[in-house]
Amino acid sequence: MVGAVQYGALAACIVLFVPMVMAGWHLSRNKMLFFSGALFITLAVGVHLTPYFPAISNFVSSVKSSSIVVSENRDSCISLLHNIVYDVKKPSLEDLENMRDDVDGSWAWARSDPVAACGFQKLGRSDSSDLLNGSWVVVAGDSQARLVVVSLLSLVLRSEEMDSVKVDLFKRHSDYQIVVDEIGMKLDFVWAPYMTNLTDLMMEFKQSKNFPDVLVMGAGLWHMLHVTNSSDYSVSLRLLRNSVVSMLPVSPEFGTDGPVTGSVSIRSPHMFWLGMPVLINSMLISEEKREKMKDAMRNAYDTELYGSKLLRRSGGPLLLLDIQLLSQKCGQQCTVDGMHYVGLVYEAAVHIMLNALLIESHQKL
Ligand SMILES: *[C@@H]1O[C@H](CO)[C@@H](O)[C@H](O)[C@H]1NC(C)=O
Numbered sequence: 001m002v003g004a005v006q007y008g009a010l011a012a013c014i015v016l017f018v019p020m021v022m023a024g025w026h027l028s029r030n031k032m033l034f035f036s037g038a039l040f041i042t043l044a045v046g047v048h049l050t051p052y053f054p055a056i057s058n059f060v061s062s063v064k065s066s067s068i069v070v071s072e073n074r075d076s077c078i079s080l081l082h083n084i085v086y087d088v089k090k091p092s093l094e095d096l097e098n099m100r101d102d103v104d105g106s107w108a109w110a111r112s113d114p115v116a117a118c119g120f121q122k123l124g125r126s127d128s129s130d131l132l133n134g135s136w137v138v139v140a141g142d143s144q145a146r147l148v149v150v151s152l153l154s155l156v157l158r159s160e161e162m163d164s165v166k167v168d169l170f171k172r173h174s175d176y177q178i179v180v181d182e183i184g185m186k187l188d189f190v191w192a193p194y195m196t197n198l199t200d201l202m203m204e205f206k207q208s209k210n211f212p213d214v215l216v217m218g219a220g221l222w223h224m225l226h227v228t229n230s231s232d233y234s235v236s237l238r239l240l241r242n243s244v245v246s247m248l249p250v251s252p253e254f255g256t257d258g259p260v261t262g263s264v265s266i267r268s269p270h271m272f273w274l275g276m277p278v279l280i281n282s283m284l285i286s287e288e289k290r291e292k293m294k295d296a297m298r299n300a301y302d303t304e305l306y307g308s309k310l311l312r313r314s315g316g317p318l319l320l321l322d323i324q325l326l327s328q329k330c331g332q333q334c335t336v337d338g339m340h341y342v343g344l345v346y347e348a349a350v351h352i353m354l355n356a357l358l359i360e361s362h363q364k365l
C-alpha cells in the first residue's frame, strides 16, 4: 500500500511533468493548462477513491481522462485539416508554350501553432499501404473524382504501374476497378456525374448489404452545366443525404459537431464529399460553360450544398474535402481549363482524407 504522502508527491510530479513533456510536443498553452487541470482532477479523485478500490482503478481513470483530451483534439484537428499552404512558381513562358499541364510547386500544412500541434503528415507509400490494407475504397463522381483516384493510387502504386492505370482510368466516362494485391485493397471508381447516379449507388450498397470502408463522392458540375438550376440541385442533395443515411448499417444521430463516436458500428464507412473547384470563367473551354457556369451560379450551388445537411459541418454524414479552398489556394496557375487542376490540388485532398482516417480510427503513425 502506497502511503498518502508518497502518493501526493507522485501526483504532483505527474501534474507538473506530464504537461511539460507535452509542451515539448508543441501543445498550445491552453491545451497544456487543460491537460494539467484534467490530470490534477483525475489524480485528486483517484487519491480519494484509492482506499475503496485497488490501485489499478486509479490508473484506469487517469487514462480515461486523457482520452477525453485526445477526443477534443480530434475534433479540433479535423477542422484544421485544410490549413494548407501552397508554394507554386509562376509558369515560365516556355512552360506555357509547351502546354505543360503540371506546375512546379509544393504544398504543406501551415506551421502555425494549433495546426502544428495536430501533427498532420504526408503519408508515404508504406504508411498509406498500412492504413488502407484490406480495405474497399469507392470513389464516385465526375472528372474531379477521377483525379482524386489518380492521386490516391499514385500513393500506393509504383510509377511504372501508374502509367497503365492512367490509360484505363481515362477511357472516357467509364467505371474502373483495381485490386492492389500487395495490400489487399480494392478500389472502385464509379463514373457518376449526376446526383441521381450517386443516389442510385447508395441504393445498390443498401441492397447488396455491402458497404465500402471508405467512400468519396461528389457531383455538381454536370448538373450545373446541363440542368443549371440550384433549387433542383438542392432537391437532389437532400435525396442523396437521405439515401446515405438510410444506407448506414446503424443509422446514427449526427450531432452538429461531428458524428457520434462509439455508438456507430465499426463497419460504418468513412465518408467524404468532394467539393467543386473554383471555376475560372474566362478559362473555361466552351461558350456554353462560360455562359452557364458563372460565379453566381457556382455560389448558388455551394449555398445549397451547405444548406443540405449532407456535410458534417451542418450535422450530416460526410466530411467535406474542400476542393474549392485548395484550388483557390493553389491559384490560377494550377489550371489550364479553369476547371481541372494540377495534381497538387487533389494530392492535398487525398492527404487530408488519409489524415482524417488516421484521426478517426485513433491511429498514430
Ligand atoms: C496487410 O495486413 C495483413 C494482415 O492483416 C498482413 O499480413 C500484411 O502484411 C499487411 N500488408 C501490408 C503491406 O501492410
Ligand SMILES: *[C@@H]1O[C@H](CO)[C@@H](O)[C@H](O)[C@H]1NC(C)=O
Pocket (backbone or CB within 6 Å): 191, 192, 193, 194, 196, 197
Ligand atoms: C446517370 O444519371 C443520368 C441522369 O439521371 C442518366 O441519364 C445516366 O444514364 C446515369 N449514368 C450512369 C452511369 O448510371
Ligand SMILES: *[C@@H]1O[C@H](CO)[C@@H](O)[C@H](O)[C@H]1NC(C)=O
Pocket (backbone or CB within 6 Å): 229, 230, 231, 232, 235
Ligand atoms: C428548378 O428546379 C425546381 C425544383 O426541381 C423546379 O421547381 C423549378 O421549376 C426549376 N426552375 C426552372 C427555371 O426550371
